[in-house]
Amino acid sequence: MSGGRVLVIDDDLSLRQFLKNMLRRAGYEIETAAGGEEGLAILAASSVDVVVTDLTMEGMDGMAVLKSVRQRWPATEVVMITAHATAENAVEAMKQGAHDYVVKPFNVDQLKVILQKALEKKAMREENLTLREALKDRFGYGSMVGRSEAMQRVYDLMDRVKDTPVTVLITGESGTGKELVARAMHYEGARQSKPFRSINCGAIPENLIESELFGYKKGAFTGAVRDSLGLFASAQGGTVFLDEVGEMPLSTQVKVLRAIQERKVKPIGGFEEVPVDVRIVAATNRDLQAEVRAGRFREDLYYRLKVITVELPPLRARLSDLRPLTDHFLTMYAEQFAKPGVVLDDSTLVELAAWSWPGNVRELENVIQRGVALCRGTVILPDCLPPEIQAAADVGGGFPTEVGGDGLDLERTLERYERQLLESALASAGGIKTEAARLLGISFRSLRYRLQKIGLEDEGPRPN
Numbered sequence: 001m002s003g004g005r006v007l008v009i010d011d012d013l014s015l016r017q018f019l020k021n022m023l024r025r026a027g028y029e030i031e032t033a034a035g036g037e038e039g040l041a042i043l044a045a046s047s048v049d050v051v052v053t054d055l056t057m058e059g060m061d062g063m064a065v066l067k068s069v070r071q072r073w074p075a076t077e078v079v080m081i082t083a084h085a086t087a088e089n090a091v092e093a094m095k096q097g098a099h100d101y102v103v104k105p106f107n108v109d110q111l112k113v114i115l116q117k118a119l120e121k122k123a124m125r126e127e128n129l130t131l132r133e134a135l136k137d138r139f140g141y142g143s144m145v146g147r148s149e150a151m152q153r154v155y156d157l158m159d160r161v162k163d164t165p166v167t168v169l170i171t172g173e174s175g176t177g178k179e180l181v182a183r184a185m186h187y188e189g190a191r192q193s194k195p196f197r198s199i200n201c202g203a204i205p206e207n208l209i210e211s212e213l214f215g216y217k218k219g220a221f222t223g224a225v226r227d228s229l230g231l232f233a234s235a236q237g238g239t240v241f242l243d244e245v246g247e248m249p250l251s252t253q254v255k256v257l258r259a260i261q262e263r264k265v266k267p268i269g270g271f272e273e274v275p276v277d278v279r280i281v282a283a284t285n286r287d288l289q290a291e292v293r294a295g296r297f298r299e300d301l302y303y304r305l306k307v308i309t310v311e312l313p314p315l316r317a318r319l320s321d322l323r324p325l326t327d328h329f330l331t332m333y334a335e336q337f338a339k340p341g342v343v344l345d346d347s348t349l350v351e352l353a354a355w356s357w358p359g360n361v362r363e364l365e366n367v368i369q370r371g372v373a374l375c376r377g378t379v380i381l382p383d384c385l386p387p388e389i390q391a392a393a394d395v396g397g398g399f400p401t402e403v404g405g406d407g408l409d410l411e412r413t414l415e416r417y418e419r420q421l422l423e424s425a426l427a428s429a430g431g432i433k434t435e436a437a438r439l440l441g442i443s444f445r446s447l448r449y450r451l452q453k454i455g456l457e458d459e460g461p462r463p464n
């Protein structure tokens, strides 16, 4: 059983060896580094609970290490070793956020007590964070906005799995927020203090993807001038996010399957397998089941990935999120473009609600960003929307629900409305008129009459 992961940074080789042996025997997992830079590289590549660092070192000294750790890995504790016990540098280290310090020559038992306390402090801090999370409301999740029923179900599922190590598959159309869900589960979950590492399987050339995932040994191939950890090993204790997993080459899929099953990876050119403790989250906008049927995705991997599936509904299926999302992006871009107080005209919102959002939340974000950039004054009018949304509103959506002082043409408005509903029913019915009539709750004769009236049908043969 490991008592925690400790990184010892000291330029004195014999001291490093001594601490390594002593602390390993005491149940800690130990990494060592001969200097500050090397230490930070280890921190960047793997997660560490406590750093024990010498204060005076050539190059990057202990104080600089402490500052970096506080900034980049706030969950990691730092213990300082100082040779000349001047009160100032010990106090300065504590002020900068060190957990404690020991003075050389020190006794190992004293260091063990300090390490134990540091680990307890870290655990307590993590527990507090979790408690605070439990009190959070459901207007959103992490950085996610939206309170529709569909999203509440998503949040609920995320809540139940975020602290477990189970593999999660996130599905949904492009721009529905799959990556955001993966990040939220990591940063709201038990692994938040460990690394989140992601790879876009569709964006990396086939011949590089395996060295990215599993790492390589120095000399494994031309250009491998030093060892590389790879995604799995560098996410140790944290999350590996396989984005666009449907694009992963079949040859790589076999190896990823093995890594998931055995919880071990073998770097290219290496002989030893490295154990990895990572939670796998994968995302795709493809229908993976169809990919399996088409022979492009391994069935066994598919089942390994979809232990839990989070399905993100398209934006058009949760239009009640439109308003909160719009407000969220308005605030964001108003600040970015220094246009405080920008609002949406009601008629603009009506047009947004009538649009089908094929690009989902990402599309909405772009539309709002564009609107904020283009609008004159502080009100975004419909003419600041992209032409396709305006055109769609002219044909179909954007029907007035109130008659203002300018009045409206009732006949024409109703006709437009009727035309849209008829067209939409025909589309849903795949062009079969009897079915369209059934969808609209009218007789076939009535449908024909209406289609003729608006010029959508001439006298034709009746279907049976």
Ligand SMILES: Nc1ncnc2c1ncn2[C@@H]1O[C@H](COP(=O)(O)OP(=O)(O)OP(=O)(O)O)[C@@H](O)[C@H]1O
Residues within 6 Å of the ligand: 143, 144, 145, 146, 172, 173, 174, 175, 176, 177, 178, 179, 180, 181, 284, 285, 325, 328, 361, 362, 365
């Ligand atoms: N619920 C949400 N609240 C706030 N912002 C969101 C939400 N969902 C998506 N976004 C924003 O929309 C954009 C797209 O989200 P994201 O990249 O997670 O989508 P995706 O499903 O991974 O898309 P793709 O399939 O194209 O990769 C991002 O800028 C993200 O911040």
Ligand SMILES: [Mg+2]
Residues within 6 Å of the ligand: 178, 179, 243, 283
């Ligand atoms: Mg994505």
